Amino acid sequence: xxxxxxxxxxxxxxxxxxxxxxxxxxxxxxxxxxxxxxxxxxxxxxxxxxxxxxxxxxxxxxxxxxxxxxxxxxxxxxxxxxxxxxxxxxxxxxxxxxxxxxxxxxxxxxxxxxxxxxxxxxxxxxxxxxxxxxxxxxxxxxxxxxxxxxxxxxxxxxxxxxxxxxxxxxxxxxxxxxxxxxxxxxxxxxxxxxxxxxxxxxxxxxxxxxxxxxxxxxx
Amino acid sequence: xxxxxxxxxxxxxxxxxxxxxxxxxxxxxxxxxxxxxxxxxxxxxxxxxxxxxxxxxxxxxxxxxxxxxxxxxxxxxxxxxxxxxxxxxxxxxxxxxxxxxxxxxxxxxxxxxxxxxxxxxxxxxxxxxxxxxxxxxxxxxxxxxxxxxxxxxxxxxxxxxxxxxxxxxxxxxxxxxxxxxxxxxxxxxxxxxxxxxxxxxxxxxxxxxxxxxxxxxxx
Numbered sequence: 001x002x003x004x005x006x007x008x009x010x011x012x013x014x015x016x017x018x019x020x021x022x023x024x025x026x027x028x029x030x031x032x033x034x035x036x037x038x039x040x041x042x043x044x045x046x047x048x049x050x051x052x053x054x055x056x057x058x059x060x061x062x063x064x065x066x067x068x069x070x071x072x073x074x075x076x077x078x079x080x081x082x083x084x085x086x087x088x089x090x091x092x093x094x095x096x097x098x099x100x101x102x103x104x105x106x107x108x109x110x111x112x113x114x115x116x117x118x119x120x121x122x123x124x125x126x127x128x129x130x131x132x133x134x135x136x137x138x139x140x141x142x143x144x145x146x147x148x149x150x151x152x153x154x155x156x157x158x159x160x161x162x163x164x165x166x167x168x169x170x171x172x173x174x175x176x177x178x179x180x181x182x183x184x185x186x187x188x189x190x191x192x193x194x195x196x197x198x199x200x201x202x203x204x205x206x207x208x209x210x211x212x213x214x215x216x217x218x219x
Numbered sequence: 220x221x222x223x224x225x226x227x228x229x230x231x232x233x234x235x236x237x238x239x240x241x242x243x244x245x246x247x248x249x250x251x252x253x254x255x256x257x258x259x260x261x262x263x264x265x266x267x268x269x270x271x272x273x274x275x276x277x278x279x280x281x282x283x284x285x286x287x288x289x290x291x292x293x294x295x296x297x298x299x300x301x302x303x304x305x306x307x308x309x310x311x312x313x314x315x316x317x318x319x320x321x322x323x324x325x326x327x328x329x330x331x332x333x334x335x336x337x338x339x340x341x342x343x344x345x346x347x348x349x350x351x352x353x354x355x356x357x358x359x360x361x362x363x364x365x366x367x368x369x370x371x372x373x374x375x376x377x378x379x380x381x382x383x384x385x386x387x388x389x390x391x392x393x394x395x396x397x398x399x400x401x402x403x404x405x406x407x408x409x410x411x412x413x414x415x416x417x418x419x420x421x422x423x424x425x426x427x428x429x430x431x432x433x434x435x436x437x438x
Contacts, residue, residue, distance in 0.1 A: 013323050013326070013327065015293055015300055015302070015322065016281075016285065016286075016294045016295055016296045017296055018285055019281060019285070019294055021277045021280075021281070022280075025273065025277040026278075028274070029259050030258065031255070032259075036250070039249065039250075040248050040249070041281065042318070043248060044248075044278060044281075045281065045282060045285065049283065052278060052282040053279055053282075055245075055247070055278065056278050057275070058237075058240045058241045058243075058244040059244065059271060059274065059275050060271060060275045061237060061241075062235075062238060062240070063263065063264060063266075063268055063272075064268065065237055066237055066238070066264065067235075075238055077235045077236055099261070100238075100261070104232050104234075107232070
């Protein structure tokens with residue numbers, strides 16, 4: 001019966017639609033709720049305009065100008081990414097990964113000197129992602145050229161990862177390429193008694209000769 | 220001695236400077252590290268360009284076009300915010316808060332029908348914030364006009380909040396205005412035995428007559 005119902009409680013908790021729009025945009029990001037979004041927006045509002053514009057421009061520029069390596073499909077500033085363009089790397093060894101985050105993780109180890117193939121996703125019927133939605137055809141093309149001797153599958157150890165591994169293995173069987181998969185086992189530093197059964201079981205099945213393992217560790 | 224040192228491990232973990240810039244911009248936000256920033260940027264990269272542009276524009280538009288209510292200093296789309304413009308609210312009662320988040324929290328309670336005064340910060344010598352950096356002079360101006368009968372201080376119960384409360388109280392003493400402070404005590408629903416000592420002590424010192432409290436609860 002009150003003609004002056006507060007805008008706050010009835011329509012929106014925000015005193016400004018500009019503020020509300022900015023909060024809603026931030027809250028669309030994964031893992032960011034309305035409360036965190038408001039905190040981030042109020043933080044940006046306290047910055048100088050040039051900083052806010054820089055923030056916005058960096059994101060739009062990335063989206064508009066990003067390139068994907070024409071060989072391995074990794075994010076790149078150039079047509080051919082730095083890894084594919086690096087003449088010192090082993091072109092006959094290619095590691096198959098889901099996305100750029102795995103490329104970065106494997107590069108950090110310093111243990112891989114081959115090239116990559118970034119699938120850009122993983123086969124997941126539940127999410128409607130089939131083999132043609134990810135970069136499997138381009139992988140087959142690379143294999144057909146005959147430069148690749150070994151593919152190392154480095155996908156997540158999930159149902160979707162297993163499905164994708166198996167699909168790639170079957171698809172490439174006609175071609176003369178060795179397909180291997182990264183080792184699964186108890187993490188270095190982990191206590192055996194606390195390792196999960198599946199992982200511990202796998203590390204027993206995939207045990208390696210001690211002298212090989214010793215040589216790896218002392219490298 | 221290798222002329223082909225990987226860009227990844229030596230200079231930057233990112234395969235693209237566009238990507239790196241976007242990640243660095245996100246990582247400047249409070250509570251967002253490099254890993255979360257990369258996750259958010261890769262999420263935006265998977266969206267349509269129009270969505271990414273909308274995200275960026277909402278933030279820049281807020282920064283460029285935001286207004287602050289000329290009376291209470293709250294964020295607003297108009298010169299006078301909706302609360303100050305609402306004729307049904309009690310203009311003689313003004314709640315003093317640090318920022319807009321407290322306005323939103325108090326509005327959600329539905330228990331306050333007065334106006335606000337948003338300080339836009341709190342006195343904090345450690346952060347170099349003095350009384351002249353926040354909206355205390357404009358509060359004094361509002362009080363001088365004589366429309367306000369009571370100020371309710373609703374700042375955080377911290378050293379900075381206490382300092383600011385005391386400063387405002389002393390500054391406004393010459394003017395004929397009642398200054399009160401929100402009640403502190405054991406939260407409704409909390410067990411007495413688990414309440415911290417300071418809070419429990421305060422709720423004993425500030426005890427209220429039972430019939431008053433009963434009237435409030437049954438309102």
